[in-house]
Amino acid sequence: MIPTRKANKRQLILDEAAKLFKQKGFGGASMRDLASEVGIEAASMYNHIKSKDEILELICFRVSGMYISQLAEIEATAASYVEKIKALISLHIRLMIEDGAAVSVANHDWKYLREPALTEFKNARKQYEKGFAALIEQGIAAGEFQPVNVSVALFTILSAVRWVELWYRPGRELSAEELEANIITMLLTGLEKK
Amino acid sequence: MIPTRKANKRQLILDEAAKLFKQKGFGGASMRDLASEVGIEAASMYNHIKSKDEILELICFRVSGMYISQLAEIEATAASYVEKIKALISLHIRLMIEDGAAVSVANHDWKYLREPALTEFKNARKQYEKGFAALIEQGIAAGEFQPVNVSVALFTILSAVRWVELWYRPGRELSAEELEANIITMLLTGLEKK
DNA sequence: GTCTATAGGCGGATAGAC
DNA sequence: GTCTATCCGCCTATAGAC
Known part of the structure; x- marks a missing residue:
């Protein structure tokens, strides 16, 4: 068992x-x-x-491990770049809702990690961001996305899914699915009506 | 003088x-x-x-004061809702670049304020968010914006401008103006090419 | 207005009985 | 494996000399 x-x-x-x-x-x-x-x-x-520091390490690396393994799965699919980015946004929202406390700690308190864990964590995050950025870049090259600055697009998306942690409560007016759909609309088609 | x-x-x-x-x-x-x-x-x-707590209060309320007074100025102009939202995004990016340390403290450490300052700060923030949300709501009613959930739009925008604090360095590849233009593109017209 | 000295409390972590 | 007792360091803030 x-x-x-x-x-x-x-x-x-x-x-x-x-x-x-x-x-x-x-x-x-x-x-x-x-x-x-x-x-x-x-x-x-x-x-x-062993120590308070060890607790922080265990939380942070469990979270970074989840993101990195999920990114690898999404990269390996045959979907369009639009679909892959949607899947990543969905991943972030889902993890935030299901494991919010740990994700929140990994987002905010990672800076209190001690060396060598600190450098290791930063590298893991950089690896994730590079993989995410590559998908945006390829999507632009494929003509699926607007030719926006890749870093700006990356961090706008990553930040936009973070506030869910501060805002989402189970039993809020919006369901998790509606929340996800609304955020994807904002990020992929924008606020302005054309 | x-x-x-x-x-x-x-x-x-x-x-x-x-x-x-x-x-x-x-x-x-x-x-x-x-x-x-x-x-x-x-x-x-x-x-x-007087105390360490007083320092935190002075920093947080100086920042909230700046946001609230600037919002009032923007509300009073005769511009379209698209222009007003653009002005607000621009305000956030500019304050983050010009007064980044204080803005960052007001964003992250306000929760360590002691009563009654804590409640007062939360109310100020709520007032700002309500004013911002009202502009989005009116923009939707006027047909300038997509009929997206107002809270989702509000917090997506507020979060998207926050990462600038973590990312922007004077003398980065992107100038402040380019940064602003790219973020506005992301938030108003979205990543996807139509 | 700045200093040295220190009060008084809380922090992480350990020792050793049970 | 859990407890009580405790070490020792750092914290904010104050007292009082200069």
């Missing part, structure tokens, strides 16, 4: 840490806070994790 | 604080760090400011 993510206390600590870091920031969340959420004393957590 | 912003030591402290908070976060930047940047001892700063 494959253990679920919450099977052991170690994973419970990581999940609660993600929520707490998202809420208070890495620096603002203390090990005593975290222990209280988990239901044990701070000292007891050190039987499950 | 009107004093410039750097005329007194108090303002120097605020400017250095904005840079430091942007770099390390409010919690990660200590008063000793800040004093070292200013060139005095930590204790000496308390002759110019």
